[in-house]
Amino acid sequence: MTPSVINSRSLALKMIIFVLLSITLMVVDVRFNYLTTVRTYLLGVVYPLQYLVDMPIKIGQWLSKSVSNRNQLLNENAKLRTENLQLQVALQKFEHLKNENKRLRYLLDSSKEVGERVQVAEVLAVDLERSKRNILINKGKNNNVFINQPVIDAKGVMGQITQIGLFSSVVMLITDPEHELPVQVVRTGLRTIAKGMGTLNRLSLLYLSNTGLNTGIKVGDLIVTSGIGQKFPKGYPVGTVIEVTPDIGKPYAQVHALPRAILERNREVLLVWKK
Amino acid sequence: MNLVLRPHGTWVIVLSFIFSFMLSIMPLPIWISAWRPDWVAMVLIYWCIAIPHRTGVATGWSVGIIHDVLNNTLLGQHALSLCIIAYISVKLHLRIRLFPRLQQAISIAGLIIINQTLSIWIYNIFTNFQIDWSVIFSAISSMILWPWLFVILRDMRRSYRVF
Structure with a gap:
């Protein structure tokens, strides 16, 4: 190892400058959306890395198919x-x-x-931040993907696009604690909001009052998107109600649903464009 | 003795970081993903104690930005924690170099705990996320793997003469 003399004062100064720079970046990232284009290009730059990680898995699948x-x-x-x-x-x-x-x-x-137009996208086998429920797909700005675009699979709604890269984009799943989806019970037409809980395969239906439970919703009911909010097209299946617990102590009942889509182990998803 | 050394072997550094990024986004089963070692921080610490005149705070920051883009976290979240880690390890590089291997591994675990706690803490400011014991898990696995990583990177540095 080479002997080195490090000027500790300039080092500390540099550290402070970079720390301030990161704080500014984070605040801008949270409060404004100037950085979405920057992120688009940065995601394009790191796409080869993600592709490389995904490749062995793809080759494995191809091999198992061919033998x-x-x-x-x-x-x-x-x-x-x-x-x-x-x-x-x-x-x-x-x-x-x-x-x-x-x-x-x-x-x-x-x-x-x-009427909607759909296109198949492939999920890249890449891990994103563990605490969030996000997946990465191989369609991006070049395929006219847009932010808040609905993503579905053969069985139901999966989530929506939150970040776009040049060749890839990030999908927030409906089970993400930050995701809320306007839904409707098919049998009765009761409207509610399906919120993710951060756990695997569980949705929480919000704002259902204890008194209306008998007529409005019961275990086994199918819930579909209601189309309110204009982001998701109307009528796509979201999940099945699995638990209805009236909670006298609180204004609203606890209602849970099981998502229909296979959220965690899908290889192909569908992107939806409105016609 | 000629001390004016031109930088040599930059590609080894870049390649080691690329490998660490690939390891950090490789899909793992859910039960084991909490134990994923903090590869990027480990490689960064190694280069900061081995060639502190070349890699340092700026390297840590840029590596952190790429890490943020790859993990879809806030731009600057990992950049901040990694540049602080780089600062500490450059500051202490002479001491950490002299530690016996076990003690070195323990100090690396400490640095990784700082790194993880900082980034979770920042994440917590903007969203609601409980801090759990997973911070300790990845520090432990990094500590166990550190001696091997150290030997591999040291041999690469020597055979490709990175200085």
Whole structure:
């Protein structure tokens, strides 16, 4: 090791300058959104790192797919075929309903058009901050992803975009304690807000008064997005109610729901654009 | 003795930081992720005590910014804690170099506890997050792995003559 003389006063000065700089950066990051573009480019810069970490896992999946035997593939094919058939049948009905809905809307003079465009994005196998529930996907500014864009999977709502990079973006899951989602009970039309609790697979439904519990909501009810707040399109399934506990001591009851989407172990997600 | 040394082997430093970033974002099962060693802080401390005339507060800060972008935390959160860690280790580099390996590992654990506590504390100012024992877990795992990391980085530094 080389002998070195470090000027301790200039070192302390440098430290203080950098500490002040970081404090300023943090305050700007929290209070204003000047830094979103900076972050977009910085995320673009670090994308190769995230890609490198994700690659071995992708290669592993590809290998396991290419060595899986013929029988297994045939079974999977048969299963997918039956599933496809069932979906086709459902779709026929859906097509009919859609046309009818359009006609009725036309009769009612309501111009509101329903329809969304979706695109598949892949989840990168990368860990983000542990205390938050965020995931990273491989579509970014170059694919016209925008902030607050809804993210869903085949079963239900997953979350929304919170940060955009050039080639990747960060999705905040609905189980994040900072995430709130306007929802509605399908059976009764009761509106509420689904808030994340920071734990795996649990949502808390807010502002449900103790008195209205009997008629409004019960265990097993399906909740869907209500479309209030304009960020999420209406009618996507969010979860199932699993626990209703009236709490006499508090103004509101404790109601918990289980998210429908597979939040933690998905490889593919869908991004939704409004038409 | 010629003391005017030109910087040499910057790519080794950069590569070691890239590896530490990759290790710090590698997906782990949830039960073990609290035990993930603080790789970035460990590599930073090593370079700060080995070549304090080259890596220091500024390196710590820029590494911290990249760490923040990778972890999607506030810009400046890890930058602040890592630049303070860099300051302490540059300040004490002569002492830490002389420590026996075990004592060195313990002091590294102390530095990592400072690093984690600072960044959680900052995070706490802006959001609501309980401090739990996970701070200690990652300090313990870093302490256990420090001697090996030290030997690997020292050998790399010697064979590629980084000074």
